[in-house]
Amino acid sequence: MSQSIVILTGAGISAESGLGTFRDEDGLWAQHRIEDVATPEGFAHNPKLVHDFYNARRVQSMEAEPNAAHFALAELEAKFPGTVLIVTQNVDGLHEKAGSQNVLHMHGTLHGALCHACDHRWPAPATMAPHDPCPACGTPATRPDVVWFGEMPYGMERISNALAQADVFVSIGTSGEVYPAANFVNEADMFGAHTVELNLEPSSGVSRFAETHFGPATQVVPEWVAAELTRSN
Numbered sequence: 001m002s003q004s005i006v007i008l009t010g011a012g013i014s015a016e017s018g019l020g021t022f023r024d025e026d027g028l029w030a031q032h033r034i035e036d037v038a039t040p041e042g043f044a045h046n047p048k049l050v051h052d053f054y055n056a057r058r059v060q061s062m063e064a065e066p067n068a069a070h071f072a073l074a075e076l077e078a079k080f081p082g083t084v085l086i087v088t089q090n091v092d093g094l095h096e097k098a099g100s101q102n103v104l105h106m107h108g109t110l111h112g113a114l115c116h117a118c119d120h121r122w123p124a125p126a127t128m129a130p131h132d133p134c135p136a137c138g139t140p141a142t143r144p145d146v147v148w149f150g151e152m153p154y155g156m157e158r159i160s161n162a163l164a165q166a167d168v169f170v171s172i173g174t175s176g177e178v179y180p181a182a183n184f185v186n187e188a189d190m191f192g193a194h195t196v197e198l199n200l201e202p203s204s205g206v207s208r209f210a211e212t213h214f215g216p217a218t219q220v221v222p223e224w225v226a227a228e229l230t231r232s233n
């Protein structure tokens with residue numbers, strides 16, 4: 001019986017809630033240059049463009065509702081006799097909206113603001129602008145509290161410890177193109193976890209998973225959760 005499950009989620013789990021993925025044909029990176037909107041250099045060059053990009057996504061995510069896959073993971077956390085940790089690359093907040101509690105936002109959150117002068121964090125207003133002053137130090141240096149390319153993702157020590165303890169590692173709706181998340185399957189495997197991929201299509205790391213199920217998240221995630229809860233009880 002498994003005691004500890006670590007679940008990595010990516011944009012694919014929120015696709016059926018109406019939120020765009022990044023690298024699919026009609027994804028966000030087909031409409032915006034990564035260098036312009038998801039790097040510290042892009043933000044320094046044109047903060048208004050970057051704020052506009054995240055303001056639009058913040059509104060979309062506030063309007064979005066969790067889908068059957070988010071709810072299935074919340075049910076797993078509530079009913080599984082061991083621990084369930086969701087490590088999400090998503091910034092949309094839909095896991096919490098579905099009722100999950102043990103969620104680590106390794107790429108930050110659309111619902112947070114960060115002062116890059118003093119590192120103060122506070123809840124983001126619906127719309128942010130380049131000259132908004134930080135409520136703590138007053139500097140007009142506020143940015144979305146998300147992790148861009150070249151920045152260190154959040155919670156890496158906690159994630160490494162969880163992967164080392166995991167009996168099962170599940171990757172859901174992520175392309176496996178972005179590190180360090182793309183390497184979690186190797187870390188978990190090295191420490192002896194059973195590794196599972198649930199995705200619409202095989203990710204670039206598919207050969208590293210012991211078990212795979214392909215289909216829309218709203219189908220394959222509830223099926224896998226039901227099977228896992230049957231196994232554990």
Ligand code: BJW
Pocket residue numbers: 009010011012013015016021022023024027038089090091107146147148149150151152153156172173174175176177178179180198199200201202203215216217218
């Ligand atoms: C469905 C579905 C449905 C669709 N149902 N599934 C060279 C080699 C290796 C690494 C590097 C390198 N050069 C640079 C790097 C490092 C760099 C990196 O990885 N670059 C790569 C591009 C090569 N990484 C970084 O810079 C990271 N930091 C870092 O490495 O720090 C140093 C460090 C050192 C040592 C240890 C630890 C760290 C930071 C990365 C930050 C990424 N930020 C973004 C933006 C966040 C804010 C925002 O949301 O705007 O994060 S980029 C974007 O990609 C976002 C996502 O979280 C991330 C991953 O995307 P995801 O979720 O996988 O989405 P997609 O679109 O790629 O895939 C969707 C999937 O869903 C697909 O598989 C579909 O099939 C599936 N799907 N519909 C189920 N209905």
